[in-house]
Amino acid sequence: MAVSTCTSNTESFVVNDFVTINHSIHASTVSTVKRLIDIFGAIIGLMVTAVVCIPVAIANLIDNPGPLFYSQIRCGLNGKPFRMWKFRSMIVGADKLKHLVTNEAKGHIFKSVHDPRITRVGKFLRHTSLDEFPQFWNVLIGDMSLVGTRPPTPDEVTQYEPHHWQRLRVKPGITGEWQANGRSSINDFEIIVSMDIDYQRKWSVAYDLSLLVKTVWVVFKKSGAY
Template sequence: MDVTGALVGLAITAIVVVPIAIAIQLDNPGSVFYSQTRCGFDGKPFRIWKFRSMITNAEQLQHTVKNEAKGNIFKSKDDPRITRVGKFLRRTSLDELPQFWNVLQGDMSLVGTRPPTVDEVNQYTARHWRRLKVKPGITGEWQTNGRSTISNFEDIVEMDLDYQRKWSIGYDLQLIFKTVQVVLKKHGAC
């Protein structure tokens, strides 16, 4: 299911990559893609890929932005580092299309847990580590039940553990269908 979904997703990405790349360059010249080290199954590090939605030196400026989240995540509702095109890409989830490459490589799944950063994982307790017992996904409980509105790390952990308890191919298909609905209606998008 992951391989088929990744191939379909990459075909869609190939169709939109040129207009997205042009829009990113016109808005804020620099790399079209953004990559970051994330932790996958059992904490194994991998490089996640996205279309760049922030200014080019965003990571160096993170300390200037107030973290509005609680726990081991960083979120800011009106993050000034997000570009105009980036806001559109995030609202429509188009920024996540390159992650189909991560799925094809086997680092991610179509459905799974939220892929954490290395800094987040370095602060994990034993309970938090349980969420890394499945591959991270492009979508999952967190994506379909709040997206960017979820600002408490413990809520994300509980959703990820709940996903593991409910897992089945049928449930994954249900979450994929629900993700399409959520993205089209732009529920919970920033």
């Protein structure tokens, strides 16, 4: 079984007590152009987030009173833990009820199309991807990128096989290969891993920009969202 942490100051991923996998530094993690695009995109995104904060807060107050934001510890680049932010889309205390919800995904991810913990406002936020907008803050401070792999939770990482750790060679992103090519309709973790590794092989600044454009198109079509 994989452990929930890995060495964050080197390129070595401690997979279990006996196996250590070494990876070279991925070009995207040292690209100045990618970082500048992230900063510019995050500033624009946070401006939009500031505009929608008030209506989202009012809607949540009416529908299910509680905090406006939801945060969760995720594993980022090289397994480094960070706090990821979202607009709250579930009832207060939803994490404590997770064990009561059936996981409809295959592998080391959790998905439920009709998760009863999701509020009415939350369904709209998820359908439009507005719930992800606070992550522009994560991008601005460098924990995430606009484009990358989606950050797993520590409990998911504890179940990783050696090849799964390649997902953590790049910064986690608000969007990525599988979000732009299926969003929530992809429920097989091995397919997600394959697409994430494929993204790393094909990476370039131009490819990131193409995925951003494709993501915007997918969101406006509301394709594969729930």
